[in-house]
Amino acid sequence: AQSVTQLDSQVPVFEEAPVELRCNYSSSVSVYLFWYVQYPNQGLQLLLKYLSGSTLVKGINGFEAEFNKSQTSFHLRKPSVHISDTAEYFCAVSVPTSGAGSYQLTFGKGTKLSVIP
Amino acid sequence: EAGVTQFPSHSVIEKGQTVTLRCDPISGHDNLYWYRRVMGKEIKFLLHFVKESKQDESGMPNNRFLAERTGGTYSTLKVQPAELEDSGVYFCASRRASSGNTIYFGEGSWLTVV
Numbered sequence: 001a002q003s004v005t006q007l008d009s010q011v012p013v014f015e016e017a018p019v020e021l022r023c024n025y026s027s028s029v030s031v032y033l034f035w036y037v038q039y040p041n042q043g044l045q046l047l048l049k050y051l052s053g054s055t056l057v058k059g060i061n062g063f064e065a066e067f068n069k070s071q072t073s074f075h076l077r078k079p080s081v082h083i084s085d086t087a088e089y090f091c092a093v094s095v096p097t098s099g100a101g102s103y104q105l106t107f108g109k110g111t112k113l114s115v116i117p
Numbered sequence: 118e119a120g121v122t123q124f125p126s127h128s129v130i131e132k133g134q135t136v137t138l139r140c141d142p143i144s145g146h147d148n149l150y151w152y153r154r155v156m157g158k159e160i161k162f163l164l165h166f167v168k169e170s171k172q173d174e175s176g177m178p179n180n181r182f183l184a185e186r187t188g189g190t191y192s193t194l195k196v197q198p199a200e201l202e203d204s205g206v207y208f209c210a211s212r213r214a215s216s217g218n219t220i221y222f223g224e225g226s227w228l229t230v231v
Contacts, residue, residue, distance in 0.1 A: 004159075032218060043121070043224035044160075044208060051218070090160065094218065103218045104150065104173065107160040 002027040002093050006108035013081055014116050021076040021111045023065075023091030031093040033074040034105065035065055039087045047089070050074065061085070086115045119143065121223035123209050129229045135197040138226045140209030142191070148172075148212040149192050150220065151184060155205040163207075166192060167214075199230045 003026045013019045025031060035047040048059025055067040065076045074091060089112075092105040122141045130136050142149045151163040163182070164174040168189035177184070181200070186192040196203055206225040212218065 036222070044210075044222035046219060046221070049219065092160075103148070103212065103220065104162045104165060104176075105152075105160075105220060106162070107152075109159045 002031060002095065002106045004091050004093055004106055004108035006089075006091055006111050008111050009109065010112045010114065012114045012116055015083055016080050018079050019077065019081050019085075019113065021089050021091075021113065023074045023076065023108060025072050025074065025091075025093050027072075027093060027095070029095055031095055032103075033065075033067060034092040034094070035059065035063070035074075035076050036090045036092060036107075037087045038090065038110075044090065047076070081113070081115050083115050083117060085113060088112045121209055121211050121221055123207075123223040123226045125226060126224065127227045127229075129231060130199055132201055132230055133198045135195065136199055136228060138194045138196075138207050138209075138228070140192045140194070140223060142209070142211030143213070143221055146211035146213045146221075147189070148214055148220075149186060150210040150212075151192070151194055152208040152210065152222075153205050154208070154225075155202070158205075160208065163194075196228075199228075201230050204228055204230045 005024045007022045033050040036044040048057050050057045050067045058064045088110045090110045091108040094103050124139045149166040154160045162176040165172045166186040183195045208225045210220045210222040212220045
């Protein structure tokens with residue numbers, strides 16, 4: 001079974017400052033990694049994903065994440081945040097399967113990012 | 118292309134009543150998932166349909182929950198009878214198998230049981 005740990009439940013940061021949201025996972029097999037974002041009163045939106053290849057993944061809205069296999073981490077970063085980045089961010093993993101595989105996601109508890117003007 | 122749509126967006130019902138949540142996946146998506154987030158907890162997998170068949174229902178909490186996907190199109194999730202601990206956000210998501218492994222989520226149905 002897989003598990004995901006998001007170490008920070010809340011992260012306040014000033015506008016235009018950099019931010020890093022931490023995510024660690026546990027799995028006995030290789031995994032796919034995802035970051036989703038939930039803006040206030042909206043659904044979950046995919047920010048970025050790591051499937052294979054380059055360990056640095058770029059997503060929407062200027063976010064990027066780096067897969068570190070040795071540390072089993074997939075931290076999310078943005079060099080300069082904006083007020084509109086205020087949202088809850090979820091790290092998730094799924095196990096690659098073939099055929100009609102489930103691809104079900106295992107989520108972390110989420111990190112609420114608050115951008116302060 | 119329309120996204121995953123869910124109805125109702127919000128529902129308040131009394132303990133013991135029945136609620137039915139509906140999900141319309143993205144057109145052409147054969148895989149449909151239900152997830153739930155109870156207050157303060159993580160988002161948890163409930164079940165997975167491939168077309169009209171239940172592929173994996175290991176996350177369904179108990180037999181008060183019944184999911185169907187008639188004709189492999191839209192899906193319903195019925196809670197009967199509802200209990201206080203069923204309150205939370207129910208997310209539906211879909212994926213097209215031929216397009217890879219990205220799962221697209223709806224905006225969720227917020228259920229409050231009082």
